[in-house]
Amino acid sequence: MPRHPRSRRRLPAAAAALVLAAALLAGCGSGGGSGGTVVLNWYNFPDDSGALQQAADRCGQASGGRYRIQYNKLPRTADGQRQQLVRRLAAHDAGVDIMGLDVTWPAEFAEAGWIREWTGAAKQQATADTLDAAVRTATWQGKLYGAPYNSNTQLLWYRDDLVPTPPRSWAEMLAQADALAKAGKPHYVEIQGAQYEGLTVWFNTLVTSAGGSILTPDAQAPSLGPPAVVAAGIMHDTAVSAAADPSLPNQMEDENRLAMESGTAAFELNYPFVYPSMKANQPELFPHFKWAPYPGVTADRPATVTIGGIDLAVGAYTRQSDLAFEATLCLRDRENQLTNALEGGLPPSLRSLYQAAELTESYPFAAEVLAALDTASVRPQTPAYQNVSIAISHTLSPPASIRPESTVADLHGQIEDALGSKGLIP
Amino acid sequence: MMSHRGRTLTGWGVVNLLVVLYALFPVWWIVALSFKDPSTLGDGDFIPRKWTWENYRGIFQTSEFTRALINSIGIAVIATTIAVVLGTMAAYAVARLRFPGKRLLIGMSLLIAMFPPISLVSPLFNIERVLGIFDTWPGLIIPYMTFSLPLAIYTLSAFFREIPWDLEKAAKVDGATPAQAFRLVIAPLAAPGVFTTGILVFIFCWNDFLFAISLTSTTAARTVPAAIAFFTGSSQFQQPTGSIAAAAVVITVPIVIFVLLFQRRIVAGLTAGAVKG
């Protein structure tokens, strides 16, 4: 019989000691503060500019010691944020008091019972002076479920050394790009064509600009129709024309920005973040970097650009809902939204701020952004939005292989399945 | 003779160089990205035109990344140690002893190694919340241990089967005490297996993203792969490529040190094994 050295017997003890040590270390690591002022946990996208932390501190102080707001970061990507929030809310976590939701989530979260409704005076304050489209994004079945925080929308950015007058329609823009291509000049039209949410945004903008919508008003069935065929046609035409960047099917907002800055593009459809970036990175190109309203489907009908942004919501399982509502209203008040706009680069959701002198100084395009937001379109509002969006981006990808009539017919069936949350998503 | 040896040396030199190049040129790309100025990030140059330390300064500006580094190192070291210890014990038993349920053990550990972790993340999250270890070091150490045990057991038992245990008996016959026999004969033969397993388990814990992002919520326990998901560029649309690259370089350094230190152990053990013939 093999005899085992003593060291073998010491191993289980060593293992136990290690586990104990680990537990103790962990206890030291997480400093939990209990007792004293109420701590409200605010979960929001990560912001390195300091604007959000400032807002949290300011509102905590303004409460006069009744509560303190703890700003917790969520992952950078919207999907990552949603996963974290869903996981905790589905587990009925009381630790999620305030959260920043992407504008497409309120319907889903409300239907699942994860966020609280805004009523009475709080509702009044949350919607006062706020952009209509932003309020619509936070509304589900006639009830308000969030307070719009910041907004966002796309403009047409172009180089005025290549393009003397900005185009008013997609057809015009593609023709101008074509002419530039023949002249051997930079001519790409930068647009988000990758298989992701951005593609759905592009489709939604085009469909609503053509006078249609993706879903019926009661969000029970797809609407589509001729406007969708027009929209699909435009996407196809762009992808196969000379104006298409070769990596169009793989481009997101940041890739568009980089391409524009590298000088190969003449037009760009993107959010305002590209402006300070161009200023910092390409001082030679910057003087020619101009903006204009998003081109419409036809020259006589202005575009209705899809609205983006964040709505602040209160968690359903929070133990201090009154304080949470109050804190949320403070977080999105005029002063904080202005700081957010100036330091974080995010357009506010309060109308009057767009006339503020401080804003127009760093946002010379403020007027165009406001105009776009006033006529903005909202993405389909349904709890099954994720499925619908994936169905859209999957069917329309890659844009070059769209055949307008059949693709839209295909899309019809896919969206129906998605709404019933039947079957798999790709 | 000299020219033959000279040719062999040059031959090996070339092969060595090729291997190192193949392994390292994408690594150099990451290093280059980490030193690039944001305005030149998109220019595709393999060697940066404008060098800057800004990316490195940026990630160390707050304590978040440093905290994540500490978490990563601590959690990986502890999980690896425990997994190797438990795995060695089990592998020794499987390789050398007769007892019922051996096949069951191997089958069960394979089952755990094979089940897709995406489905296990949510139930684990619920359990950890209830137990109160969500967002703590044990909250990550325990899953890491569990999911690396199958690999550890399998690898170690494969190694242990090949060890000639008769040598231990021979040493005892020669007058060595059991402790000496173990320390001087068995341990050196077992060392390469143990250290190989240690490296593999450590890298598994180091690299893991799914558990790290799902079972943590603050810097208390968040490890580096998850922390990278929280990096931001100057706006929410911009990919923080420079920061990610800088973080990648910083976190690869401990791995390089770890490997440099322990690959010698493997060498020592391996040459001992070869000599015995």
Next chain:
Amino acid sequence: MSPSTKAATGQGRAQLSEGARQERRLGLLLCAPAVIVMVAVTAYPIAYAVYLSLQRYDLRFPGQAHWVGLANYGAVLSSPFWWQALWVTVLITVVSVAIELVLGLALALVMHRAIFGRGAVRTAVLIPYGIVTVVAAYSWQYAWTPGTGYLAALLPAGSAPLTDQWQAIGLIILAEIWKTTPFMALLLLAGLALVPGETVRAAMVDGASFWQRLRLVILPLMKPAILVALLFRTLDAFRIFDNIYVLTGGSNDTGSVSILGYDNLFTALNLGIGSAISVLIFLCVAVIAFVFIKIFGAAAPGGEPERR
């Protein structure tokens, strides 16, 4: 009677000798901690996942969860998305593991026989495996994006390899190989070290060339190590996720079964379908393991120890 004689006469009877009983106790004791940890942590999650796969459970409509038996499996198996993902996964697995085996063997040989700079070479070879997968994937994605990447610059102008299904799959395989060949090389190196030097030298004396030595002496003796390395690498390759997620996000039909499971579980919040996909992935992987163990004879260490 002494214990050993008792054992001798007790042969064929169920009675165990004292020695054998002690051996059993020790064996079970040594295995116990590992078993307890594994069971305690994974029993409930795995059972719960299987249970969920038999329900229609959409996280957004928690009140509507109900039992549907095998309907989810039917839905998955009849969905073209599943078969497309399975085909892509099998392709990536087979190609990358095959290449990694050859390359890993070559690297193992180099690491084993390096005359100088051994430490540096070994460390260099292991670095790709040590870099966080997601970061390595980002670096590849950046390298292949036209205009911003150095590798894309080597291709004819106007081609964006990540947007084409076949080219993207090729690049995913490339990223996968670069990242995990060290894993194979390490396991093969250990197997290589157990090949007795004498036998190889004897073959050399007998006049065998390098390739003959490799094919007829070294590889057969390395078979157990090769099979273990292949088994684990194939199990992992089948569940590929990180590289695809970062390089293409699964778009243009480059998604693997893991990406499909992830999308249905985390994005669509369809716990029933997502769990069914996970169980199916598990069954596929179990089949692969079975093939390796039973047919190729990968050493399942549960066999009786040889008393040498």
